[in-house]
Amino acid sequence: MAALATFHRLFIANRGEVAVRIAKACDALGITPVFGVSEADAGAAYLDGRETVRLGPGRAAGSYLDAVRVVQAARQSGCTALHPGWGFLAENPTFAALCESHGVTFVGPPAHVMHLMGKKTPAKQAMRAAGLQLIPGSDGVLADVEQARAVADEIGYPVLIKAESGGGGRGMRIARGSGEVAEAFADAQAEARAAFGDPRVYMERLVEGGRHVEIQVMADRYGQAVHLGERDCTVQRNHQKLIEESPSPVLPEAVRAQSLAAAVEATCRIGYVGAGTMEFLLDGDGVLRFMEMNTRLQVEHCVSEMRSGVDLVREQLRVAAGHPLSLRQEQLELRGHAIECRINAEDPSQGFRPAPGTITRWQSPDGAADATGSTVRVDTHVSSGYRIPPHYDSLICKVIAHGPSRDAAADRMLVALSELVCEGVPTTVPMHRAILASEAFRHNRYDTRAIPGWPGSPGSPSRPGSPAGDRPA
Known part of the structure; x- marks a missing residue:
């Protein structure tokens, strides 16, 4: 080509x-x-x-x-x-x-759009104007403790005080009553200043019950945009995603259709260019509420690629070179169910301590289709003899399974994980196998604060699909 x-x-x-x-x-x-x-x-x-x-x-x-x-x-x-x-x-x-x-x-997107979406307050204002629903909270950054307490009294406790320039769970503090606001405000400010160089904070009502759902969008510089469906990223540990899947198994169809259309409209309104991901919280009432937009390629983009057949990185390069999108929304067909497991070089038995070292033997699982037609894709940079440096994130591999149904994809993933060989360092494979085999995962009885099927994880809700988690990253 x-x-x-x-x-x-x-x-x-x-x-x-x-x-x-x-x-x-x-x-x-x-x-x-x-x-x-x-x-x-x-x-x-x-x-x-x-x-x-x-x-x-x-x-x-x-x-x-x-x-x-x-x-x-x-x-x-x-x-x-x-x-x-x-x-x-x-x-x-x-x-x-x-x-x-x-x-x-x-x-990637233009610098001014990235700046807009990087600051939580203007991002939320832009998304509200596009018709997306938000989590109730402060109208911008908080000036002081007195304003924080007034906003909390108005929207109702518990509340979450968050860094304006934050991410990854840093600069976040919960206040469950008026007497906790001052300390939470001060602590959030201090952590935000240390982590991001920006002490400004804002407030949201803490939705204690939620599923983490995100929508993949792609846009060109000519005002055209498409979505590639949504992903469910609810299985998390310390605000870090462990398993991602598409479609979300708990998103009501009417909410899905409305939200996907609104995400595309919002993408066009802000002049976005390239691949982007809008992140939402699905609350206990089935309302999908906008949280933030990630202005880059996501780790879990492979899930959307498996369902759509679209190479998102190739499309990014085409768009950046000035080409229009190579597809239209009506041409996109989202097929089957896809699940991704992020495999890290960490020791789950030691509090998930990172484990840099040498991989003495590596063997990727077979990607061939099984009797259901389910297939596996492996994205990795490691091989036998690879030395994992201690300086960076411990992700070593992503395994993505695609099948005609959620159960078929999960079953194919379990086979793939049993075939994956990584000797020399511990990995999170045992945790992923426990999650995928658990009743909680198979019947959607979990939320962002519970790792389904993993010992020591908080308990799960009592009814399938009932969210009860803290605010995800």
Whole structure:
């Protein structure tokens, strides 16, 4: 396939599994990928035969998070475009603007849109204007404790005080009564300042009962947008997703149709370009309420790819190169059910402690279809002999199963996990197998605060699909 107009060389400003994923899309489009690597990643087997540029030391602050160094590396290696992947600088509007100002196309939304969505208050205001429902809360950031207490008294307890620039569960505190507001406010501010350099906080009513649902959208620069269905990401630990699936097994059909249409409208209204994900909380009354928008490719994008047949990374590159979307909503067909398990190098028996080290033997599961037609896809950057650095996220593999039904996909996943071999370091495979085999998972008796089927996890609701979890990430 001929290279896209204006793109011949693309800089991958990331590492590991997502870097491999981006490179595969580049290969399919005739684009030469150039990997930016830290000293800790320089000898990884997934880079064999690839063009690389050393960014700096193993610590991310001196390599993958050094915006000036990354852009300089992209320029000096002759790249006209840059893909940030996820994490690191992927949602940094200053970095996106820096790329553009130096003649490097940033594969993602415009910097001003990223800035809008990165701040929770303007993001919520934009989504409200587009017709999406929000969680009741403060109208903007809170000026002081007195205002926080007044808002809490108005919307009702319990409340959640959250960092304006936050994410990943940091800068969040719960107040269950008026007497807890002052301490929660101060603690949230302090953590927000330390984690994000921004002490501003806002407030939402704590919805104690919820499923985490997100909608995948894709848009071009000509005002066209589509959705690729929704994903359910309710199975979480410490606000980090463990299992994602599509479609959501508990989302009412009427709510699904209305929300998908509203998400596309909102995407167009804010001038979004590229792949994005809108995150929602499905409350106990069946109302889907907007939380935030992630302005990047998601780890779990594979789930939507399996159901739609659309290569989201390839579509990202096409859109960034100035091409219109290659498909229309009426052309998209979402088929069957897909489930993804994120496999981390962590020891579940030791409080999920990260386990850097050498994988002495690795074998991916067989992806062939079973009797039901269910198949498996494995996205990974590891192989036998791979050394897991201690500096980064512990994700080593994603296993995605697709089948004609939820049970068929879950059964196929269990077989795949039993076939996966990873010797030398512990992994979270035992936890994932326990979850998928549990009655709680199979009958939807869980929420964001409970890991179904895993010992020590909080109890599950008493009725299928009844959400009772704390606010997810």
